């Protein structure tokens with residue numbers, strides 16, 4: 001049977017300019033999507049924009065243009081970011097698209113038909129910035145728990161009977177211990193749900209920018225019900241007999257930031273259960289980036305612009321840093337010094353130097369062709385075995401979304417290869433034992449090949465360059481080429497080596 005993998009990012013609000021936080025979530029998904037493709041999965045990787053709601057309506061009004069014109073213009077920023085970051089998403093969904101409106105209205109009809117939606121009146125606090133409802137007791141110093149301002153709202157509203165889903169949700173979490181990760185977040189959700197759930201207002205009448213509630217022209221759908229549905233829209237819903245839907249739904253992974261875990265791990269599964277649809281397999285909530293110790297916010301003026309990072313440090317170095325520096329799931333602090341340290345130590349010194357030294361030596365002293373190895377000794381076999389078996393550990397870490405562990409494990413092999421160079425001293429074998437020199441260099445090139453193949457998901461461009469320099473054909477760069485199957489052909493001509501990771505020197 002075909003192996004499939006459906007992975008999603010949150011859909012981002014279009015009123016914001018894309019910053020490092022948005023880039024981070026999509027980057028993590030991109031690395032995982034690329035890994036799964038190389039591992040033979042049919043991957044569907046979805047990202048997109050959340051375009052309805054009061055917040056977007058206000059932003060459009062401030063810009064003096066219609067909400068549709070506004071979203072058409074600003075959703076492009078997120079598409080541009082995907083190109084700039086070299087994201088490999090297969091689809092980009094906008095909640096203003098007809099396919100999504102159809103799907104969201106169908107979810108509504110299912111919830112209504114099964115008796116889980118009823119008409120009443122909402123009176124309470126609403127935060128436009130969070131697009132969330134709060135009770136008096138949830139407010140902190142008169143604000144939403146996130147610090148966002150709230151306003152009093154009283155209007156006719158449809159409600160979803162969320163209160164009835166407390167036990168089914170708790171049972172589901174118990175039966176699927178990996179549904180919410182990391183575990184600390186899972187515990188938070190369980191304790192929140194255990195505290196009891198209130199029915200949820202799922203329609204608004206006081207503004208217009210949203211999906212119409214079917215058969216009631218006064219109401220538009222609550223933006224979170226609309227937004228969460230995007231994941232199943234892109235799986236082909238409501239055409240549930242289609243191959244697309246059958247292969248994609250339920251999603252394997254919804255990747256989100258910890259700020260929106262409750263929507264994904266409580267509301268969304270409750271909506272799906274009530275609509276009698278299968279639940280996604282996992283929701284992973286990663287941590288929050290701060291900038292040199294400060295919360296990132298537009299008002300503080302310290303938003304980290306991904307374009308500036310790419311320009312300053314290079315794309316793949318930026319991708320590497322973001323996934324390596326902070327254990328995935330934890331909060332992390334961005335600092336230029338930490339970035340420079342990583343680039344110069346891990347990339348320029350450890351991997352870049354290793355590749356450069358080996359390739360330029362082979363270029364000069366082995367006729368610019370893959371050397372012909374003699375018999376491998378125990379040290380050669382030991383190093384090669386480490387490089388070849390790396391994939392097993394990486395599969396495990398990718399499946400746990402432990403991106404930092406992926407890179408740590410990989411760099412352990414880089415370290416072992418550097419120690420091997422020191423021990424075997426191939427440069428001094430040139431005069432004394434050229435055959436042994438060829439064997440050592442061949443072993444090192446094979447190790448570099450493995451490192452490059454498995455690191456493609458994180459640094460696609462740099463690793464493509466390294467594989468080019470090793471003369472690995474484009475058709476031999478997947479995980480089926482690990483080990484002897486893809487071994488470098490002795491005698492193959494090599495191109496002129498070029499450095500892949502320059503040292504960062506402050507301008």
Ligand code: ME8
Nearest residue numbers: 010011012013021022025050227228256257288289
């Ligand atoms: O919440 N650190 O959209 P949004 C890490 N439209 N990640 C960050 C971050 C930071 N400082 N800032 C933002 C919404 N993020 C809704 C989602 S989904 C059906 C609807 C990332 O534009 C993180 O993934 O506010 C967070 O969850 C997301 O951006 C919020 O994006």
